[in-house]
Amino acid sequence: MIRGGRWRWCAALFASSLVVLTTPSCASASDDVATGQWYASFLNLDAAQQLATGDGERVALIDTGVDYTHPALMGSIDPGANFAAERDDHGLSDSDGHGTSLAGLIVGHGRIRGVAPRARVVSVPNGTVSGLPGPNVTAQAIEWVIAHGIKIVCIASSVSPDPIMEQTIRHAMGADVVIVAAVGNESAKAGVVYPASAPGVLAVGGTDRGGKLSSISATGPDVGIVAPSDHISVARPHNAYAVTTGTSNSSAIVAGAVALIRGKYPRLSAQQVISALTSTAIDEGQPGRDFDYGFGRIDIVAALKKAGTMQPQASPQPSTSAPTSTSVTVTATSPDPKPGLSTPLLVVIIAAGLLAAAVIVVLVVGLARRR
Template sequence: VPQVIYNLAEDFDEIAEIRYDATFDESELTDPNGSFSPVPVNEGEDLAPQQGLILINAPAVWAEGDSGQGVIVSNNDSGCDWDHPDLFYNIWNNLGEDFDGDGHTIEGSPGAGIFDPGDVNGIDDDGNGYIDDFIGWDFQANNNDPGPSGGHGTSTAGIVCGDGTNGTQTGVAPRAKLMNCDISGEADSWLAMQYALDNGVDITTSSHSYKWYFNPQPNYPMHRQINDVELLTGVLHTNSTSNDGNSVGVPFNISAPGNTPGPWIHPDQTLVGGVSSVIGVGNVDAFSDIIASSSPHGPWAWEDWQINHPGYPFTVPPAYQDYPYETVPGSMGLLKPDVSAPGSNTTSLSDGGGYSGFGGTSGATPHVAGTAALIWSINPLLSPEQVSMILQTTAIEKGAAGKDNRYGAGRIDAYEAYLLALAMIPVELSSFTANSNSNSVTLTWTTETETNNSGFSIERKSVFNGSWSEVGFVPGFGTTTERKSYNYDDEDLRIGKYSYRLKQIDLDGTFEYSNAIEVDVMAPGGFSLGQNYPNPFNPATTIEYSVPEVSKVTITVYSIVGELAATLVSGSVEAGYHRINFDASNLPSGTYIYQLKAVGESRTFVDNKKMILLK
């Protein structure tokens, strides 16, 4: 039969590859390292977060207001109990399939959720190749209901974003959104990764993995190629790495795709090859913080395996032979895992609304995915490379110094990672403009993000003063990833050209200058006399006037019967906009006339206006 298929395919140039996608028992693919033992829940009692969350300091991040909001995580696993009360409100809704336009694709209540009947139409509304894919896709059964099958996917989902509705806080990022993809074989896994990135996911996490000893063996080059595509689209991937300890033997204990390079090369990885999307995760006990004996030993090798293992069925492209171990004596291979996280003795969700114990690298991996969601929530400008760097450089040192082949770079610390991500938010100035109006200039500027921003000193120089000088200060918003708008009015300016710049000052006193911008305060188009304000007044008022050229100006005030009451201006005045204050404290109440007489080079201008003094 295989030969018949190959012969038929020869006539179709669009067929790039044919391979058998073997079906494996889920127990071979998943890495929980134990059974899902029920955990009792006391009605009406708020239970503490599960121990894994405490170990990685996730509650400290929540206290800062960051719970993973705005981040989408695809859980590529065995499906999950998506209407579990602790998951229901965090399930990603594919609004591309929201046919009735009501803003959601699932309805009902926790424990009794249904697909929105107004959206069920048997049509691929968003044109992504999947009909009525409201919350993800079941790639095993090829249908739109990636529901639970065995509990493993529900448990991994719960550690990503379980929100504690039923009494136990299990999720690292309890406000992240969860896309749900049900997978089994390798082809399922690859299709799910493609689906996730096509639908705007930020993080893909999977606690399914494919081991060296599988029959047929995993197509490692294809795993890496798909992971490379993830990285190119800005997706970070966290993956389990097996529970094989050192039973397979170095360098084959680490399973795929957790054996794929990560986005950031740690300094201790002195053999430098390519990068990809995957953070492979090791497993520590949630109480002892010690690496589990079943957590796999690295390193992994990316090399031509057929040299020493001629039975391996897939050709390795030269570009993927960049981390040799067996084929180059003394070579270090690829350090794996990348980080460790609590897996053993953690608690997560179980099908049907309850809780159960969890473990293995299956339990550790979603802790890392949830922490990545916290990082991206506070600083969405970060790249996968930067998130990987943050996770590794803030990890708690465990085992041998530096990055090693048991703990990786260490056990993750969500709060330290949050602090570094927060510190990396720049004060990003997205616009800075100046507009003149009469004898004033209005400055406006916008920031996209800010970190520790004390504020902006406004500096000016002009044809009258060639040195920069501060003319004002506008407070900043401290640290924020929201767009903020500012403005400042610089008034009573002479006619001429002005330059402005912003001096952005951090809370610690460090500063940075913006680019300078220029604006012209133009001469008036003609003579004018403005109405005083306020009017009526007591005892003082303001009078504004303008002259388009150097003029001899007289401004006088007369009583209603024509008696001179005051002379406010008498002399030569430069072209421009002018303002004077008139204090009538020594005058009685009444109606007064004020007059502007301006004798310029080209004409004489006279104008009168009335004002009322009320005492």
């Protein structure tokens, strides 16, 4: 979470550096914004966006709202829902700035380059204007997303695990929704925060410009993948820009990558999309999956190519247990029964026919002998 906003309820977990550039037209600010776009070349977005742009895909951003009037976002933001009594903006305003920042990394155009520029962000705030989250408001937001057929969710804030949230996440898994969540900042001792730590959620950590683990990225067995997080240029409300550091940035970048895959290959299941990302990640740290990098650094181009080789599989059915974030479940189905006679009945009919024929033969032979 960006330091200096009103969302004090998770500041300890999501605190990060923030340099706001309120005069982006000046030389120094322009240089800072350009420098903070390092992730674009690092991720080879030119090649990735030649393969896919996220056209038509929607990403539900459950955050602080979005300033949809920002030049980097105009035309790419859709209203969500209001779950707090004091909000009546349908997510189309942002007094904190955090949601606007993440929206730019997902669908930005112009001075902020989003990963999936032709996708759309649906802004679903999970906190009030004053910064306090309502009870179970994130669960309500996810349920709203499911009801509206949105297949990608990005969450960069933490909530306390409870039965309602757990049930909601299972519901999302059953509805074939990919949930991307930030692992949290400066909380290595506490480990990955919730809901990133929930089964089935793709937990995203952060890296620096060299691709090494960011000093602010939380670690633990739930980390799924890592993406750029440090010194990233983002959009801010009121036509401002900033350079920020935090795993929130990483989660938005990965959500954009999910939009590229789902937009290009809409028949792939949520688990297949996650598998395409994790199986092609660039291994870092200890060989194989580890507590710092998960499966490794995201490689969007490789993930898109891998997705193109996958055969669509059955989407998961709602159940009481959520699948793991990296497994791919294939639901085997039997062919529909065809109308007609069953095998046992057919055997009985044939046997009866043979018996009747035998009786007729005996009668005919008997009559012939009498004659």
